Amino acid sequence: MHDISINESFTINPIGYIESDYPDKFGIPRQPGLATAAKATLVLTPPFNTPLSVRGLEAFSHLWISFIFHRSPEEWAPLVRPPRLGGNKKIGVFASRSTHRPNRLGLSLVELVGIDTHNGVSLLLKGADLMTGTPVVDIKPYLPWTEAVPNARSGFAPAPPPFYPVEFSSAAETALAQRADASDLRRLITQVLGQDPRPAYHQDQLEREYGMQLRDVNIRFQVQQMPELGNVVYIINIQKNN
Amino acid sequence: MHDISINESFTINPIGYIESDYPDKFGIPRQPGLATAAKATLVLTPPFNTPLSVRGLEAFSHLWISFIFHRSPEEWAPLVRPPRLGGNKKIGVFASRSTHRPNRLGLSLVELVGIDTHNGVSLLLKGADLMTGTPVVDIKPYLPWTEAVPNARSGFAPAPPPFYPVEFSSAAETALAQRADASDLRRLITQVLGQDPRPAYHQDQLEREYGMQLRDVNIRFQVQQMPELGNVVYIINIQKNN
Structure with missing residues (x-):
C-alpha cells in the first residue's frame, strides 16, 4: 500500500x-x-x-x-x-x-x-x-x-490560560495619553500583557523587569503580587522605538 | 517591515x-x-x-x-x-x-x-x-x-452537504454477506456513497454507472430518481479487487 x-x-x-x-x-x-x-x-x-x-x-x-x-x-x-x-x-x-x-x-x-x-x-x-x-x-x-467541536477533550489545555489584572504607572499613562491610538493601544496592552508573557521558568521572579514590543513601542513591565488581587501585571513605562 | x-x-x-x-x-x-x-x-x-x-x-x-x-x-x-x-x-x-x-x-x-x-x-x-x-x-x-466557533459564518458552505438514501441490489447483499466486515463495510458504503460522489457536472446523469474503491472492493453504483424519495444511490455490485 x-x-x-x-x-x-x-x-x-x-x-x-x-x-x-x-x-x-x-x-x-x-x-x-x-x-x-x-x-x-x-x-x-x-x-x-x-x-x-x-x-x-x-x-x-x-x-x-x-x-x-x-x-x-x-x-x-x-x-x-x-x-x-x-x-x-x-x-x-x-x-x-x-x-x-x-x-x-x-x-x-x-x-x-x-x-x-x-x-x-x-x-x-x-x-x-x-x-x-x-x-x-x-x-x-x-x-x-x-x-466546531465544543465538547472535544483537550488534555493539558482544557481552558484558556489565566488572565491577570493590568495596572499602568503614571509614566505609562502619560505616554499613552500622547498617542492617537491611546484607547486601542491600552486595550491591546491589557489583553496581551494580562496573559503574563514571562517565560514559565520565571514564574517566581516577581518585581523583575521585562520588555515587550507592541506596534512601535517598547513596554517595560513587571509582575507584582498584591495582597487581595494576587498577581498583577504592572506597566512601568511605554517608550516609542527609535 | x-x-x-x-x-x-x-x-x-x-x-x-x-x-x-x-x-x-x-x-x-x-x-x-x-x-x-x-x-x-x-x-x-x-x-x-x-x-x-x-x-x-x-x-x-x-x-x-x-x-x-x-x-x-x-x-x-x-x-x-x-x-x-x-x-x-x-x-x-x-x-x-x-x-x-x-x-x-x-x-x-x-x-x-x-x-x-x-x-x-x-x-x-x-x-x-x-x-x-x-x-x-x-x-x-x-x-x-x-x-470551536459554532456561530462562524461559512459562505457558500453553511451546512453539511445533502445525503441520499442508499439501496443495495441482491448481488451487492450477497457479496456483503460473505465478508467478515459485512456490517462495518455496509455502514461505510452507506455513509460514503450517500454523499453522491459523482462529479458536479454529472448531476443530471441518472442511471449512469460509476465505480468507487473502498477498502479492498470496487463498488459499482448509479443514482436513480425514485418517485417519493427523490435521488437514491443504488449499489449495483461489490467486487473484490484482484
Missing part, C-alpha cells in the same frame, strides 16, 4: 506575509483569539495577489492561516515543555502547539474583518497571534458545521 | 503517511467527519516514530492533520469550481477547500481513537477523508476553547 512519495520532500512557497502589532516573538499570545485587539494584515504576494484568488472569501467570518514559524530554529525534539504546564513537564511535540516542531508549520484560526483589493490583496485580520514578517503558506475558510 | 524570508521557499518532509479505507481519490468525502465509519491509520516514519513524540496525545479527542494532496497536480489557478455550487460557479481558491491549491496543503480535523506504540507509532483515526499513501506533514491537538 506504500506510495512512492512517502520519503519525498516537498517545496512550499509563501503566498504572502503578515504585518502585525507584534514586531518581535517575545510576548505573543500562545493562541490566536486571546488578544482580539491585535490587528494584522495578510498581504498576498505575486502571483497570488489577484482579487480572483479571494473571490467569495468575504462570506466567511473566520479563516485558517497556515504559516511557517520562520524565527524558530529548524531543529526539533520529540519532547517539549509547554508553558501551560509550568515549563517543567515534558510532553510529545505532536501533543503540543510548540513552535519547535518538524516542518515549523503553524496554524491559526483568525477572524476576517475586511478585504482590501485596491492595490494587490490584503486581508484584515483580528485576534491573530502572528509576528510581522511571518510567511503564510495557505488560507482556508473555516467550516463550523464540521470544525 | 519586510523580512528577508518573504520570497524564501521552505522544504517540508513528511512525518508519516496514511493507510485508510480509501485506496483511490475518487469518491472520498469532501470533508472529514462526514463518514465516521471510515478508519485510517497514521503511521509515523523515522525519526518521528518514537513514542516520546506523542506523549500526552491520548488526552486529546481530536487532532488536526496537515498533509499534502500528493495526487493533485502542482498547477494552481486563482479560481475553482466547488462541487457544492454545482460545479458551474467559480470562487477564489482561498475561499475554498479545493485540492488544486498552491502548496497542495490539506488540513483535516479527525477523531483520535487509539495510539499504538508497539512497533513504531501508529495513530488510529476515525472520520478521516484521507487517501492511502497521503504524506502527513504535521499533527496538532485540537483546542475547543479557541477553535
Whole structure:
C-alpha cells in the first residue's frame, strides 16, 4: 500500500506575509483569539495577489492561516515543555502547539474583518497571534458545521490560560495619553500583557523587569503580587522605538 | 517591515503517511467527519516514530492533520469550481477547500481513537477523508476553547452537504454477506456513497454507472430518481479487487 512519495520532500512557497502589532516573538499570545485587539494584515504576494484568488472569501467570518514559524530554529525534539504546564513537564511535540516542531508549520484560526483589493490583496485580520514578517503558506475558510467541536477533550489545555489584572504607572499613562491610538493601544496592552508573557521558568521572579514590543513601542513591565488581587501585571513605562 | 524570508521557499518532509479505507481519490468525502465509519491509520516514519513524540496525545479527542494532496497536480489557478455550487460557479481558491491549491496543503480535523506504540507509532483515526499513501506533514491537538466557533459564518458552505438514501441490489447483499466486515463495510458504503460522489457536472446523469474503491472492493453504483424519495444511490455490485 506504500506510495512512492512517502520519503519525498516537498517545496512550499509563501503566498504572502503578515504585518502585525507584534514586531518581535517575545510576548505573543500562545493562541490566536486571546488578544482580539491585535490587528494584522495578510498581504498576498505575486502571483497570488489577484482579487480572483479571494473571490467569495468575504462570506466567511473566520479563516485558517497556515504559516511557517520562520524565527524558530529548524531543529526539533520529540519532547517539549509547554508553558501551560509550568515549563517543567515534558510532553510529545505532536501533543503540543510548540513552535519547535518538524516542518515549523503553524496554524491559526483568525477572524476576517475586511478585504482590501485596491492595490494587490490584503486581508484584515483580528485576534491573530502572528509576528510581522511571518510567511503564510495557505488560507482556508473555516467550516463550523464540521470544525466546531465544543465538547472535544483537550488534555493539558482544557481552558484558556489565566488572565491577570493590568495596572499602568503614571509614566505609562502619560505616554499613552500622547498617542492617537491611546484607547486601542491600552486595550491591546491589557489583553496581551494580562496573559503574563514571562517565560514559565520565571514564574517566581516577581518585581523583575521585562520588555515587550507592541506596534512601535517598547513596554517595560513587571509582575507584582498584591495582597487581595494576587498577581498583577504592572506597566512601568511605554517608550516609542527609535 | 519586510523580512528577508518573504520570497524564501521552505522544504517540508513528511512525518508519516496514511493507510485508510480509501485506496483511490475518487469518491472520498469532501470533508472529514462526514463518514465516521471510515478508519485510517497514521503511521509515523523515522525519526518521528518514537513514542516520546506523542506523549500526552491520548488526552486529546481530536487532532488536526496537515498533509499534502500528493495526487493533485502542482498547477494552481486563482479560481475553482466547488462541487457544492454545482460545479458551474467559480470562487477564489482561498475561499475554498479545493485540492488544486498552491502548496497542495490539506488540513483535516479527525477523531483520535487509539495510539499504538508497539512497533513504531501508529495513530488510529476515525472520520478521516484521507487517501492511502497521503504524506502527513504535521499533527496538532485540537483546542475547543479557541477553535470551536459554532456561530462562524461559512459562505457558500453553511451546512453539511445533502445525503441520499442508499439501496443495495441482491448481488451487492450477497457479496456483503460473505465478508467478515459485512456490517462495518455496509455502514461505510452507506455513509460514503450517500454523499453522491459523482462529479458536479454529472448531476443530471441518472442511471449512469460509476465505480468507487473502498477498502479492498470496487463498488459499482448509479443514482436513480425514485418517485417519493427523490435521488437514491443504488449499489449495483461489490467486487473484490484482484
